[in-house]
Amino acid sequence: MNSVFVYCEIEEGTVADVSLELLTKGRALATKLGVKLEAIALGEGLKNIEKQVFPYGVDVLWVGDDARLAPYTTLPHTKMLVRLFDAEKPQVALMGATSVGRDLGPRVSSALHSGLTADCTSLEIGEYTDAKSGKKYENLLYQIRPAFGGNIVATIVNPECRPQMATVREGVMKKEIFNLQHQGEVKKLNVDEYLDDTDLVVKVIERHMEKSKVNIKAAPIIVAGGYGVGSKENFNLLYELAAVLGGEVGASRAAVDAGFCEHERQIGQTGTTVRPKLYIACGISGQIQHTAGMEESSMVIAINTDANAPINKFADYVITGDLNVVIPKMIQYYKKNSK
Numbered sequence: 001m002n003s004v005f006v007y008c009e010i011e012e013g014t015v016a017d018v019s020l021e022l023l024t025k026g027r028a029l030a031t032k033l034g035v036k037l038e039a040i041a042l043g044e045g046l047k048n049i050e051k052q053v054f055p056y057g058v059d060v061l062w063v064g065d066d067a068r069l070a071p072y073t074t075l076p077h078t079k080m081l082v083r084l085f086d087a088e089k090p091q092v093a094l095m096g097a098t099s100v101g102r103d104l105g106p107r108v109s110s111a112l113h114s115g116l117t118a119d120c121t122s123l124e125i126g127e128y129t130d131a132k133s134g135k136k137y138e139n140l141l142y143q144i145r146p147a148f149g150g151n152i153v154a155t156i157v158n159p160e161c162r163p164q165m166a167t168v169r170e171g172v173m174k175k176e177i178f179n180l181q182h183q184g185e186v187k188k189l190n191v192d193e194y195l196d197d198t199d200l201v202v203k204v205i206e207r208h209m210e211k212s213k214v215n216i217k218a219a220p221i222i223v224a225g226g227y228g229v230g231s232k233e234n235f236n237l238l239y240e241l242a243a244v245l246g247g248e249v250g251a252s253r254a255a256v257d258a259g260f261c262e263h264e265r266q267i268g269q270t271g272t273t274v275r276p277k278l279y280i281a282c283g284i285s286g287q288i289q290h291t292a293g294m295e296e297s298s299m300v301i302a303i304n305t306d307a308n309a310p311i312n313k314f315a316d317y318v319i320t321g322d323l324n325v326v327i328p329k330m331i332q333y334y335k336k337n338s339k
């Protein structure tokens with residue numbers, strides 16, 4: 001039985017959060033399957049990578065440390081992964097649903113004829129019986145994600161081909177240290193054996209990194225507004241409440257599409273996944289594509305004029321009323337009762 005592999009994205013010597021989240025999930029899957037968790041790091045100046053990934057339970061770290069592998073370009077990384085997977089035959093391979101993972105995953109999967117499920121929201125191990133042949137499969141990767149516009153949650157299996165490949169967006173899985181003392185083995189890849197000139201036809205001449213000013217992922221309190229907020233001007237009420245509480249403002253896609261708020265604040269399936277201590281949903285109905293991005297919040301307060309809004313099922317406290325009346329009262333009472 002072969003391993004669970006995680007492709008680690010690296011930026012300036014640091015492993016990306018999405019990769020650490022996948023290592024956390026990968027560790028749980030590998031333990032369930034009784035196999036090793038293996039990580040792959042490709043880039044340049046990767047001296048400290050093992051210190052970053054071993055605490056997440058990595059048993060084997062494959063390192064390709066070479067100037068030709070940094071910054072990421074499609075062909076060399078694809079070649080390295082295809083050849084490594086061909087030799088090691090992992091049963092599961094995971095990568096982030098980032099611009100890198102979305103570029104790399106399908107190419108690797110196509111070269112290996114393995115299949116891939118993009119943007120999974122959950123990964124589990126289970127069994128499957130083929131309805132036609134009656135053949136029973138055990139220990140398959142359940143690749144779970146919303147499908148058909150979010151109307152169903154599909155569980156996708158890949159019984160025959162390996163590796164079973166999946167991408168997962170940042171923030172969807174939890175990042176958790178497995179054991180600070182955990183030690184794995186480092187295996188160095190001889191890049192010369194993998195690459196030839198045809199893999200190096202693309203040269204990156206210049207890179208420009210745009211850093212987002214908003215970091216809703218890290219905010220402990222999020223005041224999120226939906227289409228029910230009504231206008232960009234009304235969103236100022238939410239900014240005021242967020243400022244008073246020391247939080248950030250988030251939004252539903254309907255609010256973003258209506259121009260009430262910037263896209264970088266969108267929460268949900270096609271936005272950011274958040275897990276704040278407190279999530280205040282204002283004028284948000286609670287469609288599955290939105291709740292997929294906030295359902296793991298520790299506490300949810302829903303403010304909605306509709307007493308039967310689906311968001312109320314996720315809420316610890318429901319305030320049935322007009323947000324234009326409720327939010328100013330919240331600001332007023334919070335200011336009055338806190339020093």
Ligand code: FAD
Pocket residue numbers: 149150225226227228229251252253254255266267268269270271272282283284285286287288289290293303304305306309321322323324
């Ligand atoms: P609505 O559904 O219109 O709800 C507005 C709510 O405001 C209602 O419940 C209403 O009762 C309440 N309301 C109205 N006036 C007031 C008031 N004065 N005071 C209090 N309450 C009031 N959506 C996301 O949010 N994030 C995503 O990432 C996302 N991705 C998607 C991906 C796909 C492929 C698809 C098909 C859809 C996606 N959506 C996403 C859209 C999603 O299906 C919903 O359309 C969207 O979440 C609805 O936003 P909303 O709740 O703000 O608006």
